[in-house]
Amino acid sequence: MSRLFRRQTTGGVKDSAGYTAFRVLNVVALVAICFVTLYPFLNVLAVAFSSQGYINAGQVSIWPRGFNLTTFQMVMSDPLFWRNYGNTVVYTTVATAIAMVLTTTFAYALSKKRLKGRAFFVGLAVFTMFFSGGLIPNYVLVNSLGFRNTIWAIVIPNAISIFNLLVMKSFFENFPEDLEEAASIDGLTTYGILWKIVLPLSKAVIATMVLFYAVTFWNSWFSAVLYMSKPELYPVTVYLRNLLMAASAPAGSDEGLQIAANVKAVTMLLTTLPILCLYPFLQKYFVSGVMLGSVKA
Incomplete structure (x- = not known):
């Protein structure tokens, strides 16, 4: 060749x-x-x-024209913005931690062929990918549990992503059984094997799942709009969404379109900046983590 x-x-x-x-x-x-x-x-x-x-005038492409920081100053001078930004950090951190614990333990259990009822649990998980209870039943359930206007309204309904679960399950299925058998002979329990043997050797897929969950929870806004009614509890995505809607003038107003375009750009920049800063540190795990769960050893 x-x-x-x-x-x-x-x-x-x-x-x-x-x-x-x-x-x-x-x-x-x-x-x-x-x-x-x-x-x-x-x-x-x-x-x-x-x-x-x-x-x-449509004269802006990839270089700023008429340098302007007014919109940034307007957004960042509002105390509610920082309150909502802090909410987003807390919601994302707590939700990602809970999601990782549940997804990892569930995926590890499903990866074991000796698990009784394994096919049933796998089928149940896959079933939820295609069918859900619907918006109104979910709202009624969350409200009846007393989760409205709490962090749990955002965390609990989205605690496990079935796609992430299946990726981790596939990865654990390819994990060398000899290592686990040796650890079992040495006296480690199932949880000891998971914590001391499996997880330290699964950094790639764990980092990938953390990134997936963190991005999802950071960008989430619909759950907050649906289950929260107090502005001080909103995540920053809802704050910026409301800001964009408020900046839009009535139909036919050119000035309203100008402001909306600028606010929209600032909104996108502020909401994506933390993820863009986080991604370079996880990039080396990202590609390998996805591929490891898709290739048989």
Whole structure:
């Protein structure tokens, strides 16, 4: 195969003209894909720091025009914004921790073929991916449990993602049984094996699931709107959503559209910034974690 792309010379191996052309086209294609991928984010970043006049005139692309921090100052000077931001941090941290404990233990149990009723529990979990109780029954249930206007209204109904559960289950199924058998002979219980043997060797899939859950809970707003009625309990996503709606002027007003465009950009930037800062630290686990649960050992 290499003969098609390289040719032998007196000075060593040299790329053929076809292989060189392939590399050039490959680089050009990758650069184009990167630009197309980054352009929406760069555009949002530019709009967030641009003045309303340039935004309305459609003159903002990937570079700010008429540098403007008014919207940032307006949002960040509001004490309620910081209160809701703190709520989001607490909700995301608590919800992710509970979700990881439940998902990990459930997935580990389902990965054991000797578990009695394993097929039933797997089928029950998969069934919930296609059928749910519906919005009104869920609201009635949460309200009857006394979860309204509490953190549990956000945490409990979304504690386990079936997709994440199945990924972790597949990963644990590929885990070497010899290690667990050796640990069992040494006297470790099932929970001891999980805590001291399995989890330390599962950092990749755990980091991936933490990222999945954290992003989901951080961006969640519908549950808060549905189950909470006190503004001081809202997450920041609801605060910024309400800000965007309030900034929109009546239909037909050009000024309203200008403000809404700027506020929308600031909203997206403030809500995605923490996740963007977190992702680089988990990136090395992210790709390997997803692949490990999908390939048989």
